[in-house]
Amino acid sequence: MSSEPDSTSTLPTRSSKQALYLVLAAFVLLGGTLYWGLSTQRAPSPEPPPEISTAPPAPVEPEVIVPAEPEPPMPAEVPPEPDFEADPELPTISLADSDVVLAEQIPQLNGGELGEQFVMQPNRLERGAAIVDNLRQGSVPYKLLPAGRPTKPFPFQDNGLAVTMDPSGFTRYDGLADTIDGLDVSATLALYDLLSPAAEEAWSMLGYSEISFEEAVLGALGMIMMAPTVDPEARLIRDESNWIYEDEALESLPALQKQIMRMGPDNAEKVQDKAREFRGALLDRDL
Numbered sequence: 001m002s003s004e005p006d007s008t009s010t011l012p013t014r015s016s017k018q019a020l021y022l023v024l025a026a027f028v029l030l031g032g033t034l035y036w037g038l039s040t041q042r043a044p045s046p047e048p049p050p051e052i053s054t055a056p057p058a059p060v061e062p063e064v065i066v067p068a069e070p071e072p073p074m075p076a077e078v079p080p081e082p083d084f085e086a087d088p089e090l091p092t093i094s095l096a097d098s099d100v101v102l103a104e105q106i107p108q109l110n111g112g113e114l115g116e117q118f119v120m121q122p123n124r125l126e127r128g129a130a131i132v133d134n135l136r137q138g139s140v141p142y143k144l145l146p147a148g149r150p151t152k153p154f155p156f157q158d159n160g161l162a163v164t165m166d167p168s169g170f171t172r173y174d175g176l177a178d179t180i181d182g183l184d185v186s187a188t189l190a191l192y193d194l195l196s197p198a199a200e201e202a203w204s205m206l207g208y209s210e211i212s213f214e215e216a217v218l219g220a221l222g223m224i225m226m227a228p229t230v231d232p233e234a235r236l237i238r239d240e241s242n243w244i245y246e247d248e249a250l251e252s253l254p255a256l257q258k259q260i261m262r263m264g265p266d267n268a269e270k271v272q273d274k275a276r277e278f279r280g281a282l283l284d285r286d287l
């Protein structure tokens with residue numbers, strides 16, 4: 001049986017070692033200062049005054065007492081630099097242990113109900129890899145996502161001349177867009193780095209060897225970012241039981257991008273801005 005990883009343990013970092021060096025240096029400097037102050041000689045006391053006589057004293061030039069030169073302080077001995085071992089590597093989380101880590105960490109990403117629903121099912125990292133695979137190819141993995149299809153059909157407007165989307169239908173996606181917009185990018189990236197080896201293992205189980213999991217993630221984010229902004233007045237035509245875009249250039253877009261377009265301009269902007277933020281954080285981390 002595999003033991004659960006200890007997510008509460010802390011690891012020494014390079015910054016903590018540097019702080020220790022600074023403390024040691026400060027003590028050395030303070031010790032040298034105190035040593036110099038205690039070893040400095042005092043000026044010699046003046047000679048006792050001569051005996052008093054009745055004769056008027058002859059004028060005497062005042063003697064200038066020059067203090068003795070202080071002896072130079074002994075150099076303070078600098079303690080040898082502590083012999084620290086190299087920074088330990090981050091703990092390796094196996095694919096088998098990843099469910100436990102995800103269950104503990106995902107609530108900290110500010111994912112709301114979506115995050116809670118995601119960790120309720122097993123094989124979380126394997127499902128995450130499959131979701132990324134679908135997204136990068138432009139598909140919408142409804143069966144894998146914690147958020148299913150809306151139960152109500154999308155409303156349409158028909159003015160007698162053209163059928164278009166009814167903007168009131170965009171509000172169905174407000175909750176999803178707000179949840180995505182509120183995700184903590186820094187916490188998500190930290191969790192991604194921790195689970196990266198296990199994620200690559202889950203990704204390899206899908207049979208891909210020409211690209212890495214991180215490249216697939218960047219591709220999925222790029223697919224989301226490239227969804228065009230569509231005029232809500234774009235005309236729709238009937239195709240059997242479905243409504244499709246009359247403009248073939250729009251209708252031929254990947255399903256994922258058309259789904260983003262159906263969220264409405266405001267919600268689509270929130271989702272695309274967050275995808276852009278995640279992508280930038282991933283690329284900046286590798287610089």
